Amino acid sequence: MIAHLIQFCYLIATGLFVLALKWLSHPTTARRGVLAGVAGMTAAIAGTLLFPEIVDYRWIVVALVAGTVIGIPLSRVPLTAVPQRTALALAFGGLAVGLVGTAKYMLWRHQPGELTTFRTVAIAIEVLLGFLTLTGALMAAGKLQEVIPTRPITYRNQNLVTFLLLAIAIGSVVLLIRDPSQWQYFAVLVALALTFGVLLILPIGGADMPTVIALLNSYAGLAAVAMGFVLQNKLLITAGALDGSSGFILSLIMCKAMNRSFTNVLFGAFGQVQTAAAAGEQGIYKSATTDDAALMLENASKVVIVPGYGMAVSQAQHRVKDLYDVLTQRGIEVKFAVHPVAGRMPGHMNVLLAEANLPYDCLAEMEEVNPDMPQVDVVLVIGANDVVNPAARTDEKSPIYGMPIIDADKARACIAIKRSKNPGFAGIDNQLYFMDNTLMVFGDAKQVVQGILSALKGEEGSGH
């Protein structure tokens, strides 16, 4: 009876998870999707707690409470830190799977017969994926937080090394199957998994981290699937598979948005080749004050604002909203051009501007804006760099060549806000900044925009 009840809960949970994904893929139903997800997870946990095997609830309760206590503050991080948050979450997930796999192994090790070949392989995969996700996600978080150098780090014949380690891993799995009680093979496996996670991320540039996160997400899902095979739990399998495939397809979609091939992201060591090239020609910047910027904007009739990662860093979105209001009040037509990969997460800019109460239907997509760029009087580039880098159109050797960009260089004039002469995430120079009709306003995006606002309001601008 109980058994049926449990299975029923699991069936419901599975259905709800599917609906959650389905609904989340449309803005109108997205929030319902979250509800479905929560309901599904509740059903899953409730069903699990019903298992008669569970005799001792103390630790479970403690852990659940602890998790909630840690989880709530984690959900309050600033939106710029969302990518890191997700990465961290995946690390936790990987850890959990890895630990369960290890514990299960150690339990069954002493019970001959339990560790059938099938189970051993399943556990091996579970542990591999779990711990790989752990370290990989931690690395990704580090790169996004820029505590680890975001530049891709490569070493000679790395692929050789990787394959060697892979061979060792497979070897130890085989040995483990031969004699499951030999825990040292298992230990080797764990160690290798942890190493893999690091090696997987090292050669990938920080700019590709979101793609990597989506991929790690899919690994985490597959790890759950493996656990499901170990525990013969269909809920784990379905939920895990949903996750695995959706994460995978999402990372593919993101690659396409940057028009990079998948393999290129994983092994391309994107962003190192051209650090050399970057050193090359250095143009001269035309730098200006916030007042100059304000003046240009006042006299424009068509303005396009291109937000980028910089806006996120300096949390300038609210100021930008104010600027939008002031300009539109003066009858100036203002459009936002949001590049699909602006920022550090897909839809990053949308989220930020939405946070600033900018209705999402006044954000234009790149494809709509580019055609009438020539008619635009002023493009205001706020902390965006790679996504407005003409090299993507012109310079075949550039690593971002072919990536669709916002043609800020084709507008009548351009104002670019950034703090320094440093390159963007791809680590390459941007000719846009050296063009005659481009004015640079150096400084933190938030302060600069504030300055422009004050100047527009005719008060003392912070710009001089």
Add this chain to the structure above:
Amino acid sequence: MIAHLIQFCYLIATGLFVLALKWLSHPTTARRGVLAGVAGMTAAIAGTLLFPEIVDYRWIVVALVAGTVIGIPLSRVPLTAVPQRTALALAFGGLAVGLVGTAKYMLWRHQPGELTTFRTVAIAIEVLLGFLTLTGALMAAGKLQEVIPTRPITYRNQNLVTFLLLAIAIGSVVLLIRDPSQWQYFAVLVALALTFGVLLILPIGGADMPTVIALLNSYAGLAAVAMGFVLQNKLLITAGALDGSSGFILSLIMCKAMNRSFTNVLFGAFGQVQTAAAAGEQGIYKSATTDDAALMLENASKVVIVPGYGMAVSQAQHRVKDLYDVLTQRGIEVKFAVHPVAGRMPGHMNVLLAEANLPYDCLAEMEEVNPDMPQVDVVLVIGANDVVNPAARTDEKSPIYGMPIIDADKARACIAIKRSKNPGFAGIDNQLYFMDNTLMVFGDAKQVVQGILSALKGEEGSGH
């Protein structure tokens, strides 16, 4: 070992069926979809033949051959008969499921313990759906072939009767569960199922048969699912479920195209109310010869052709293609306006015109054509009626009110080809035919179009 091989085949088959549906839903990949379907079915049959339980292959082979021999000619039917073909196929499918269910019951009847409650219910559902599909599909085929009156046939308190029968059905299932060996309950069940099929279709107008077929398709799928539960066969369950849900969603889509509610289709007895109304006002037709039609077309610069069921009946598509060629050669701009529910099957016209080698991208959808109707010189309505009936826009009482139509009445002039003064499938009069700027050319579509062609070529038209 064999067992694993079988399951493997089944897994492959399932995957291929999913891909088949997936690919078929896009014109470019559609044919690949069919291949996947064939491959999947082959895997399924091959896997099944591997079962060790199968000791005697003679009958199987005979039946397979017989099926193929009957199947091939059935696939050569004229395209107008495709709907009937599908209906017939579904009838066969229903029969198969019903027979297997019955046979299984009779086998297990003598083996106490075999007929658990679960199995009994499953078998009951299997048999109900199976035989219901059989008679239902036969009725549908009959109505499409017009051997059975296509008008919806209703009788007083039919819903009451239906629910009564349903109650009896449920009752006998309960009794059957109590004592599975009582075959007479089973017999009652079968009889009821057969009756249901008839009752389900009687009150539905022939015009709704395609929707009904899609629905029956979904029933057939669910019947297969029930069989799967009986035989504990996952392939049957997955394939059946795929079919069940896709058939259901398709029928919903089709209802939307005619903007009818689902319940309205099933219980609405569409097309009877207004047979009375039809008797009402009778306008006068302005009838004309093929020469007049030819003359009008010659002097037009913009022509829209609206094909309907009549073109299908008279197989006029090839002549229509010729007409299209002749006119376009004379520099006349000719467009085809294809109504989503023109004909008797969704996409019916597309298929026919495609058969006549008319590239499918020169067929315009209703939505594109309607806006510039007023600029059109001549609309040539070839055997279409309901889909050009202005009552859908104007007459709130009309049963087709609200159905999007092609606004043939808004063009400068209209030529309508049909054989008689009879109404269309919805069984209602069409004011379009009585309008001043409408000319009727009575006769079989094929001959009339041929006549127009000859007239255009300056020979003796068959029209006088």
Add this chain to the structure above:
Amino acid sequence: MSGAEVWSMLFVFMLAGFIGFEVIRNVSRLLHTPLMSLTSAISAIAIVGSILLAGENHDTLTTTLAAIAVGASMTNIVSGFLITDRMLKMFKRREGPKA
């Protein structure tokens, strides 16, 4: 049969149902008719059950019924796939090759 077995069948049923919905949801109108004949062919999967029944040697009646079922299903399968392909062959773009 074991309860677990029943539940895994229910899982499979639900998931397959979802897939059916998702895949068909945005099918182009052009393809409704071919789609219907294809699905009618797939619904003939019941042939699996019929074959099993016809193969295990039971009394003549059972075998006959089963054989009829196999024949009927096979008719569907063959005609269904053939006619679908025949229809699809006809669809072609202007630039497309003539069939």
Add this chain to the structure above:
Amino acid sequence: MSGAEVWSMLFVFMLAGFIGFEVIRNVSRLLHTPLMSLTSAISAIAIVGSILLAGENHDTLTTTLAAIAVGASMTNIVSGFLITDRMLKMFKRREGPKA
């Protein structure tokens, strides 16, 4: 475990995989970020396994590891769902209500 059981797990796996593909295939760009945090939360379904392990009383080590696993997964679930909802709250149409 029985072979049949393994195969039904494989069936479930494949079907769920298909659904994942189908459902996400046409997700709007706007939602990539929320989608990622939601799926990260769902991937914490591993909590099911952790709870089971923590509940059946084993040696302290096992229980501790399992408890840690439960805590870690719960952290994901809570933060994942909360942050997703927080992000979605912000999306609104012009006419839409202010959050």
